Amino acid sequence: MVERRLSNIVDLPxxxxxxxxxxxxxxxxxxxxxxxxxRLVDTDVAASFGTSRMPAREALLQLVNEGYLGGTSxxxxxxxxxxxxxxxxxxxxxxxxxxxxxxxxxxxxAIAAAALTRAADAACLALAEQHTEGLIxxxxxxxxxxxxxxxxxxxxxxIARFADQVQTVRLATLRDLDTQAVATRGLLDIHAAFLRRDxxxxxxxxxxxxxxxxxxxxxxxxxxxxxxAARRA
Numbered sequence: 579m580v581e582r583r584l585s586n587i588v589d590l591p592x593x594x595x596x597x598x599x600x601x602x603x604x605x606x607x608x609x610x611x612x613x614x615x616x617r618l619v620d621t622d623v624a625a626s627f628g629t630s631r632m633p634a635r636e637a638l639l640q641l642v643n644e645g646y647l648g649g650t651s652x653x654x655x656x657x658x659x660x661x662x663x664x665x666x667x668x669x670x671x672x673x674x675x676x677x678x679x680x681x682x683x684x685x686x687x688a689i690a691a692a693a694l695t696r697a698a699d700a701a702c703l704a705l706a707e708q709h710t711e712g713l714i715x716x717x718x719x720x721x722x723x724x725x726x727x728x729x730x731x732x733x734x735x736x737i738a739r740f741a742d743q744v745q746t747v748r749l750a751t752l753r754d755l756d757t758q759a760v761a762t763r764g765l766l767d768i769h770a771a772f773l774r775r776d777x778x779x780x781x782x783x784x785x786x787x788x789x790x791x792x793x794x795x796x797x798x799x800x801x802x803x804x805x806x807a808a809r810r811a
Contacts, residue, residue: 595633599623600640607646608738609718610745612656619653645739656742667743668792675788678737680781682727683772691773693723698769705762713758714748720765724772751794764790 591602603623606612624634636656641647648657660666682690697720704712720743728734751757764787771779 579679586735595629596630596636596640599627599629599634600637601636602627603641604646605643607641607656609722610739610741611707614656614658615653617650617653617721618647622653643668647761654795659743660745664743664746664795665739671737671743671788672785674733675737676781676784678728678730678733679724679784680777681733681781682724683775683777685729686727690723692803693726694769697723701762701765705758708755710752710758713762714745715754717748717761717765718745719770724768742788747791747795751791751798751803754797754798757794760790760794761787 600666603618612618618638620631620635620638623638624631627634638647642649642654645657686694697716701720702714704710707726725734725737728737739784752761764783768780768783768787771783
């Protein structure tokens with residue numbers, strides 16, 4: 579087990595201490611900046627944010643209530659995903675994400691479109707250079723860009739909670755160069771539909787993108803003759 583010490587005091591906007599800690603940790607969790615072996619201890623979190631223990635603990639418990647973290651005997655950690663969890667989440671994503679992405683395409687502004695284009699360009703460059711980490715980061719940025727264009731805050735918040743499952747899929751499948759090419763083509767197809775402000779096209783391509791990711795994720799475990807990874811590759 580690894581305990582990650584949050585050593586740097588974080589400069590945060592004027593909100594309550596609990597809210598500030600909650601928002602920052604949630605953002606880190608959504609970008610998968612913690613691994614399943616990390617432990618978030620309330621005293622360490624409080625020290626890193628320059629607060630007392632109580633608001634740090636309240637923020638951590640809120641993240642537990644929302645499903646981002648689970649309690650352990652040594653602090654809080656990312657819950658482990660089983661094969662059933664992965665299948666269930668894929669099913670929910672197929673139901674929600676195409677509609678959310680279609681709505682984002684309808685409401686897309688120039689700033690969001692530019693962010694999508696930067697991420698798509700970064701993905702193409704990473705693919706050409708066979709830079710797996712760069713491709714994963716580009717896909718994280720692309721997803722963040724279109725999610726930021728979803729006006730339905732409850733829908734966007736729900737989808738953001740799938741970040742651990744999405745990243746598990748990326749880490750398990752994008753080591754393969756053929757899969758990288760397929761995933762990047764799918765991202766570019768979605769990007770083109772976004773730039774056309776084509777909600778139906780975005781929804782259809784997002785449905786295919788999720789289905790392709792699901793097939794690749796479970797296929798790689800069958801090919802290896804091993805059970806589906808519990809949480810991280």
